[in-house]
Amino acid sequence: MRTLCIAICCLFFFYFKATAQNSPDCRTAIPVCADAPISGITDGGGDIDDFDPDVIRQSGCLEKGSVSSANLENNSAWYVFRAGTDGQIGFDIEALPVNPGGVVTAEWDFALYGPFDQTSGQNFCGLVGDGTAQPIRCNYEYNDTGFTGIGVNPIDGRVGAPFVRGSQNTYDEWLDVTAGEIYYLFINNYNTNFDGDPESFTLTFTGSSVDADQNSALDCTLRDEFLGLDIIACEGDPDIVLSALNSPAGSDIGSVEWTVDYDDDGTIDDTLTGTGPFGAELVVSSPNSGRYFVEITTASGTPPTVVDNGGILITFYGEPVLDDVVIVDLETSDISDPYDVEFVPQGDGDYEYAINGGEFQDDPIFLDVPPGLNTVIVNDKNGCGTLEQDFLVVGYPKFFTPNGDSFHDTWNVQGIERLSDATIYIFDRYGKLLKQLDDATGWDGTFNGRDLPSSDYWFRLEYDQDDQGVLVARSVRRHFSLVR
Structure with a gap:
């Protein structure tokens, strides 16, 4: 038997939904700097875990192809850089020969994600891998000069065009950066190599910031x-x-x-x-x-x-799990006033909450939750799952008026019929037991057939926790009023 004063709230588990896994290659991206060309090489394998092939079939201009072994990611490399100064940044990706004959077989594509704020605590690669973060620059077209990138093509002077999803740019326009911003660069040879043979490229950063000082344009301390x-x-x-x-x-x-x-x-x-x-x-x-x-x-x-x-x-x-639900404020006077409810999760995840189809909020406290059946959704903002639960607010009238006018003539706990073996004990201010309620009949304000005077009265509610192991919203002891 569990005892609880005043209003209670029960939680009934509804369902749990997992989201896409975090991106393993992206989160171990190689920190890079602008002080020298970077030699890159991939072996044809790639790791498709960055983009779940059953969930993410397109990211910016990149898309899953018709080859059964293809995905958004194949024969790929991930880099991360941090802007060192405000200014303009670009880069060139050059496909290199893979044999003594000088034959270039790679067709490099790229996607650039960001900017991300390192102080935000966000799971950047989780946002990339589940499709929340879309590329701000992207290339998926045939590179007729063997170069692709952001800025100006060094072979023919072609100036990068504004990025449009689905565009046919081989070069995109310059990137305006702010010091401290984090960017993830995904370089991918989707189209040509499924045999596992290594293919190489060089990555060279360009732009007015690099021209001014290549040692500070990108924050080289990131390599430490x-x-x-x-x-x-x-x-x-x-x-x-x-x-x-x-x-x-x-x-x-x-x-x-x-x-x-x-x-x-x-x-x-x-x-x-x-x-x-x-x-x-x-x-x-x-x-x-x-x-x-x-x-x-x-x-x-x-x-x-x-x-x-x-x-x-x-x-x-x-995954999100609710440990407790607390009614935090019952200081209301109207008979139909709703309640303020706080959701208490297990663990220390980064959660957002929504009830009854409303907007998500970071605060786990909701004001004016109506008595009766409600629904809460708890979403882990790091992509570790979503929990949806029905919960029941069992309330009580703050006053009743047993004067025979058919309005508020009896008092009872609202929703008692949903509880298992519920019993209500009603007391006067001195602790004398006046009434025991076991059903939804309610109390008419009498004791041994005599009308009791207008005053404040107290109650205690006892019930058995049901077979579903529901959570109970805790509350402090309160009173209700009899008004004649």
Whole structure:
């Protein structure tokens, strides 16, 4: 038996809906800078997990093709850069020969996503992978000069055109950036290579900001965060592979040590074993949240050690689950006034809430929720799922008037018929039991056949929690008024 004063609220589970998984390649994108051309190479495989082929069939100008093994992503590479100054940025992607005969077979496409605010706490690659974030520049056309990019084609001086979804640009117009903005660049050879043979390209940044100072146009300190930006993932997502191979040490690796601070409280909790060459890769499985660090000892001793001092914070979020529901304000006087309700989720995910088909809000408190059956939707903004539940607000009149006019002549808990083995005990202000109600008949304001005077009265509600294990909205003890 569970006892509760005043109004209660019961939750009935309705359904849970999962969303697309977070993008594994995107979230381990290689940090790059504008100080030199970047040599890229892909082996034909790609990883289609960035775009679920059953969910995302188009992103900007990119689309899933007719080849059964094709997807938005094949034979691809991901890069991330951070604007160092306000100004103009572009880039050239040049297809390179893959054999001594100088034959170029690759047909490179690209999509550029952003700008993202690094301080926002958003799951950038989750937004890319589930289609929420669309490219702001994109190319899916035949590159007749072997070049594609943003800005001006260096072969024929062709100036990039305004980006329009479905356009036939090989070059898009310049990108105006603000210092601190984060961009993800997806380079893809969708059209030509399904045999696994390596194909290469160079990526060169251009634009007035680069011309002014290529060392500051893009924030080169991002390369010191060579483990990548912090990662938000969902419980049950594929393993995350961290790599120390993109560090400033390059190939000059003698040994690698991985450590982790699981609570992100400044205390190292464990030393971990890496995999791959020199143990330079670390596999992080769900749900092992924590801040991961790496220390590289170089083979040459110059410099002797390389460390990503900030580490990388990996946070796994679970699907939304409601732990409790609380009625937070019953200070109302009208008999039909609704209630203020707070939803209390389990865990510390980034949630938004909506009730009864209304707009989503970040605040879990809703004002003026009517008594009766309602619906709440809890959405994890990191893409880790959506929970929809029906919930019942069981209210009570704040007063009643037993004067025989057929209006508010009796008092009872509204919705008592939905509760299992519910009993209401009514008391006067001194705690004397006046009435016990077991059904929806209600109380007529009498005791042993005598009319009781106008005053405030109290009640206690007891009931059995039903077989569905419903949650109960807690409330404080209140009273109601008898008015004659």
